[in-house]
Amino acid sequence: MRTLVIDDEPLAREGLADYVAQTPSLTLVGQGASAVEAMRLLQAENVDLLLLDINMPQMTGLELLRTLTDPPLVILTTAYRDYALEGYELNVVDYLLKPISLARFLQAIEKAKARYTHSEPSNAFFVKEDHRVIRIRFEEVLFVEGLKDYLQIYTEQARHLVLLSMKQAEAQLPDTFLRTHRSYIVNTEKVDALEGNQLLIGPHKVPVARQHKDAVVQQIIGDNLWSRG
Numbered sequence: 001m002r003t004l005v006i007d008d009e010p011l012a013r014e015g016l017a018d019y020v021a022q023t024p025s026l027t028l029v030g031q032g033a034s035a036v037e038a039m040r041l042l043q044a045e046n047v048d049l050l051l052l053d054i055n056m057p058q059m060t061g062l063e064l065l066r067t068l069t070d071p072p073l074v075i076l077t078t079a080y081r082d083y084a085l086e087g088y089e090l091n092v093v094d095y096l097l098k099p100i101s102l103a104r105f106l107q108a109i110e111k112a113k114a115r116y117t118h119s120e121p122s123n124a125f126f127v128k129e130d131h132r133v134i135r136i137r138f139e140e141v142l143f144v145e146g147l148k149d150y151l152q153i154y155t156e157q158a159r160h161l162v163l164l165s166m167k168q169a170e171a172q173l174p175d176t177f178l179r180t181h182r183s184y185i186v187n188t189e190k191v192d193a194l195e196g197n198q199l200l201i202g203p204h205k206v207p208v209a210r211q212h213k214d215a216v217v218q219q220i221i222g223d224n225l226w227s228r229g
Helices: 009-022 036-044 059-066 084-089 104-115 166-172 211-222
Strands: 002-006 029-033 049-053 073-076 094-097 126-127 132-137 141-148 150-155 159-163 176-180 183-185 193-195 198-201 204-207
Touching: 002 009, 002 036, 009 049, 009 104, 029 036, 036 049, 036 059, 036 159, 049 059, 059 073, 084 126, 094 104, 104 204, 126 159, 141 159, 166 176, 166 183, 176 204, 176 211, 183 198, 183 204, 193 211, 204 211
Parallel strands: 002 029, 002 049, 049 073, 073 094
Antiparallel strands: 126 132, 141 150, 141 183, 150 159, 176 183, 193 198, 198 204
Protein backbone atom coordinates (compact mmCIF):
# COMPACT_ATOMS: atom_id res chain seq x y z
CA MET A 1 0.00 0.00 0.00
CA ARG A 2 1.27 3.45 -0.93
CA THR A 3 1.55 5.25 2.41
CA LEU A 4 1.65 8.92 3.43
CA VAL A 5 2.80 10.02 6.91
CA ILE A 6 1.53 13.32 8.35
CA ASP A 7 2.69 14.50 11.79
CA ASP A 8 3.88 17.91 13.00
CA GLU A 9 6.40 16.32 15.41
CA PRO A 10 9.62 15.48 13.51
CA LEU A 11 10.60 12.57 15.77
CA ALA A 12 7.14 10.99 15.57
CA ARG A 13 7.07 11.49 11.79
CA GLU A 14 10.48 9.92 11.30
CA GLY A 15 9.56 7.05 13.61
CA LEU A 16 6.47 6.24 11.58
CA ALA A 17 8.41 6.55 8.33
CA ASP A 18 10.95 4.05 9.72
CA TYR A 19 8.10 1.65 10.63
CA VAL A 20 6.76 1.98 7.09
CA ALA A 21 10.21 1.18 5.68
CA GLN A 22 10.34 -1.99 7.82
CA THR A 23 6.94 -3.22 6.59
CA PRO A 24 7.11 -5.14 3.28
CA SER A 25 3.49 -4.42 2.37
CA LEU A 26 3.99 -0.63 2.60
CA THR A 27 5.74 1.93 0.40
CA LEU A 28 6.38 5.44 1.70
CA VAL A 29 5.27 7.99 -0.93
CA GLY A 30 5.68 11.10 1.20
CA GLN A 31 5.58 12.76 4.58
CA GLY A 32 4.46 16.14 5.84
CA ALA A 33 4.05 18.24 8.96
CA SER A 34 0.57 19.76 8.48
CA ALA A 35 -2.91 19.23 7.09
CA VAL A 36 -2.09 21.70 4.29
CA GLU A 37 0.90 19.57 3.25
CA ALA A 38 -1.33 16.50 3.48
CA MET A 39 -3.83 18.01 1.02
CA ARG A 40 -1.05 18.89 -1.41
CA LEU A 41 0.49 15.42 -1.24
CA LEU A 42 -2.88 13.66 -1.55
CA GLN A 43 -3.46 15.57 -4.79
CA ALA A 44 0.03 14.85 -6.10
CA GLU A 45 0.34 11.19 -5.11
CA ASN A 46 -1.76 8.06 -5.38
CA VAL A 47 -2.17 7.25 -1.66
CA ASP A 48 -3.71 4.03 -0.32
CA LEU A 49 -3.00 4.58 3.38
CA LEU A 50 -2.70 7.80 5.40
CA LEU A 51 -0.98 7.77 8.82
CA LEU A 52 -2.44 10.96 10.26
CA ASP A 53 -1.70 12.87 13.45
CA ILE A 54 -4.73 14.57 15.07
CA ASN A 55 -3.27 17.52 16.99
CA MET A 56 -1.65 19.81 14.43
CA PRO A 57 -1.58 23.61 14.08
CA GLN A 58 -4.07 25.47 11.85
CA MET A 59 -6.12 22.35 11.02
CA THR A 60 -6.41 19.10 12.97
CA GLY A 61 -6.29 15.69 11.37
CA LEU A 62 -9.99 15.19 12.05
CA GLU A 63 -10.84 18.52 10.40
CA LEU A 64 -8.78 17.46 7.39
CA LEU A 65 -10.66 14.17 7.12
CA ARG A 66 -13.99 15.98 7.03
CA THR A 67 -12.85 17.93 3.96
CA LEU A 68 -11.91 14.84 1.94
CA THR A 69 -14.63 13.47 -0.33
CA ASP A 70 -12.70 10.31 -1.22
CA PRO A 71 -10.11 9.71 1.52
CA PRO A 72 -7.65 6.80 1.47
CA LEU A 73 -7.59 4.33 4.35
CA VAL A 74 -6.65 6.24 7.50
CA ILE A 75 -4.87 5.28 10.70
CA LEU A 76 -4.96 8.07 13.29
CA THR A 77 -1.97 8.69 15.54
CA THR A 78 -2.19 10.81 18.69
CA ALA A 79 -1.08 11.21 22.28
CA TYR A 80 -4.68 11.68 23.44
CA ARG A 81 -7.48 9.15 23.95
CA ASP A 82 -10.25 11.75 23.77
CA TYR A 83 -10.72 11.62 19.99
CA ALA A 84 -11.11 7.86 19.55
CA LEU A 85 -14.89 7.81 19.11
CA GLU A 86 -14.88 10.79 16.76
CA GLY A 87 -12.18 9.12 14.70
CA TYR A 88 -14.17 5.92 14.26
CA GLU A 89 -17.19 7.97 13.18
CA LEU A 90 -15.03 9.04 10.25
CA ASN A 91 -14.48 5.37 9.37
CA VAL A 92 -10.78 5.24 10.22
CA VAL A 93 -9.03 1.87 10.21
CA ASP A 94 -7.40 2.21 13.63
CA TYR A 95 -6.44 4.67 16.35
CA LEU A 96 -2.87 4.51 17.65
CA LEU A 97 -1.81 6.12 20.93
CA LYS A 98 1.73 7.51 21.14
CA PRO A 99 4.30 6.26 21.86
CA ILE A 100 3.53 3.64 19.21
CA SER A 101 5.27 0.29 19.41
CA LEU A 102 6.19 -1.58 16.24
CA ALA A 103 3.97 -4.49 17.32
CA ARG A 104 0.94 -2.21 17.71
CA PHE A 105 1.75 -0.49 14.41
CA LEU A 106 1.86 -3.83 12.58
CA GLN A 107 -1.46 -4.82 14.14
CA ALA A 108 -3.04 -1.68 12.68
CA ILE A 109 -1.44 -2.37 9.29
CA GLU A 110 -3.00 -5.84 9.24
CA LYS A 111 -6.41 -4.21 9.71
CA ALA A 112 -5.66 -1.83 6.85
CA LYS A 113 -4.53 -4.69 4.61
CA ALA A 114 -7.73 -6.61 5.33
CA ARG A 115 -9.84 -3.62 4.36
CA TYR A 116 -7.65 -2.81 1.35
CA THR A 117 -7.97 -6.31 -0.10
CA HIS A 118 -11.61 -6.81 0.87
CA SER A 119 -13.58 -6.97 -2.37
CA GLU A 120 -17.09 -6.73 -0.96
CA PRO A 121 -18.35 -3.24 -0.08
CA SER A 122 -19.60 -2.58 3.43
CA ASN A 123 -23.36 -3.04 3.88
CA ALA A 124 -23.63 -0.71 6.86
CA PHE A 125 -22.35 2.45 8.50
CA PHE A 126 -22.27 3.91 12.02
CA VAL A 127 -23.69 7.10 13.51
CA LYS A 128 -23.19 8.68 16.92
CA GLU A 129 -26.36 9.55 18.81
CA ASP A 130 -26.81 10.35 22.51
CA HIS A 131 -23.36 9.00 23.46
CA ARG A 132 -24.04 5.77 21.56
CA VAL A 133 -22.70 4.54 18.24
CA ILE A 134 -25.49 2.97 16.19
CA ARG A 135 -25.08 0.61 13.25
CA ILE A 136 -27.42 1.28 10.30
CA ARG A 137 -27.64 -0.96 7.24
CA PHE A 138 -27.81 0.88 3.92
CA GLU A 139 -30.85 -1.18 2.97
CA GLU A 140 -32.76 0.26 5.96
CA VAL A 141 -32.34 3.86 4.82
CA LEU A 142 -35.30 5.49 3.07
CA PHE A 143 -33.72 8.86 2.33
CA VAL A 144 -31.36 11.51 3.67
CA GLU A 145 -32.29 15.14 4.25
CA GLY A 146 -29.70 17.91 4.49
CA LEU A 147 -30.10 20.48 7.27
CA LYS A 148 -27.24 23.01 6.96
CA ASP A 149 -24.27 21.24 8.60
CA TYR A 150 -26.33 18.21 9.62
CA LEU A 151 -28.06 15.30 7.94
CA GLN A 152 -31.28 13.69 9.01
CA ILE A 153 -31.25 10.01 8.06
CA TYR A 154 -34.70 8.47 7.73
CA THR A 155 -34.89 4.71 8.19
CA GLU A 156 -37.83 2.35 8.35
CA GLN A 157 -37.79 2.52 12.15
CA ALA A 158 -36.37 5.93 13.15
CA ARG A 159 -34.65 9.21 12.27
CA HIS A 160 -31.02 9.96 13.10
CA LEU A 161 -29.33 13.38 13.18
CA VAL A 162 -25.68 13.33 12.06
CA LEU A 163 -23.02 16.03 11.77
CA LEU A 164 -22.11 15.50 8.11
CA SER A 165 -22.45 17.40 4.82
CA MET A 166 -24.54 16.30 1.85
CA LYS A 167 -21.38 16.16 -0.27
CA GLN A 168 -19.70 13.79 2.18
CA ALA A 169 -22.81 11.59 2.39
CA GLU A 170 -23.19 11.43 -1.37
CA ALA A 171 -19.57 10.31 -1.73
CA GLN A 172 -20.00 7.50 0.82
CA LEU A 173 -23.42 6.12 -0.09
CA PRO A 174 -23.65 3.18 -2.54
CA ASP A 175 -24.92 3.63 -6.08
CA THR A 176 -28.49 2.65 -5.15
CA PHE A 177 -28.75 6.16 -3.67
CA LEU A 178 -29.53 9.16 -5.87
CA ARG A 179 -29.52 12.93 -5.34
CA THR A 180 -32.99 14.29 -6.15
CA HIS A 181 -32.68 17.78 -4.74
CA ARG A 182 -29.98 19.94 -3.14
CA SER A 183 -31.29 18.77 0.25
CA TYR A 184 -32.30 15.16 -0.47
CA ILE A 185 -30.70 11.84 -1.38
CA VAL A 186 -33.01 8.84 -1.73
CA ASN A 187 -32.59 5.09 -1.66
CA THR A 188 -34.00 4.30 -5.10
CA GLU A 189 -34.97 0.79 -3.99
CA LYS A 190 -37.42 2.29 -1.47
CA VAL A 191 -39.35 4.51 -3.91
CA ASP A 192 -43.04 3.60 -4.21
CA ALA A 193 -44.11 6.15 -6.81
CA LEU A 194 -43.19 9.25 -8.80
CA GLU A 195 -45.95 11.83 -8.57
CA GLY A 196 -45.25 15.05 -10.42
CA ASN A 197 -42.14 16.51 -8.83
CA GLN A 198 -42.26 14.29 -5.76
CA LEU A 199 -41.17 10.78 -4.88
CA LEU A 200 -43.41 8.81 -2.55
CA ILE A 201 -41.49 6.68 -0.06
CA GLY A 202 -43.86 5.10 2.42
CA PRO A 203 -45.62 7.99 4.18
CA HIS A 204 -42.97 10.50 3.03
CA LYS A 205 -42.92 12.86 0.06
CA VAL A 206 -39.46 13.81 -1.21
CA PRO A 207 -39.06 16.68 -3.70
CA VAL A 208 -37.41 16.22 -7.09
CA ALA A 209 -35.66 19.32 -8.45
CA ARG A 210 -36.06 20.09 -12.15
CA GLN A 211 -32.36 19.60 -12.91
CA HIS A 212 -32.41 16.13 -11.32
CA LYS A 213 -35.67 14.82 -12.78
CA ASP A 214 -34.25 13.17 -15.91
CA ALA A 215 -31.67 11.28 -13.88
CA VAL A 216 -34.31 10.29 -11.32
CA VAL A 217 -36.67 8.95 -14.00
CA GLN A 218 -33.86 7.10 -15.76
CA GLN A 219 -32.46 5.42 -12.64
CA ILE A 220 -35.74 4.61 -10.93
CA ILE A 221 -37.95 3.78 -13.92
CA GLY A 222 -35.58 3.30 -16.86
CA ASP A 223 -37.13 0.97 -19.46
CA ASN A 224 -39.44 -0.71 -16.98
CA LEU A 225 -42.49 1.44 -17.59
CA TRP A 226 -45.51 -0.59 -18.66
CA SER A 227 -47.99 1.65 -20.45
CA ARG A 228 -51.01 1.45 -22.67
CA GLY A 229 -49.39 4.11 -24.83
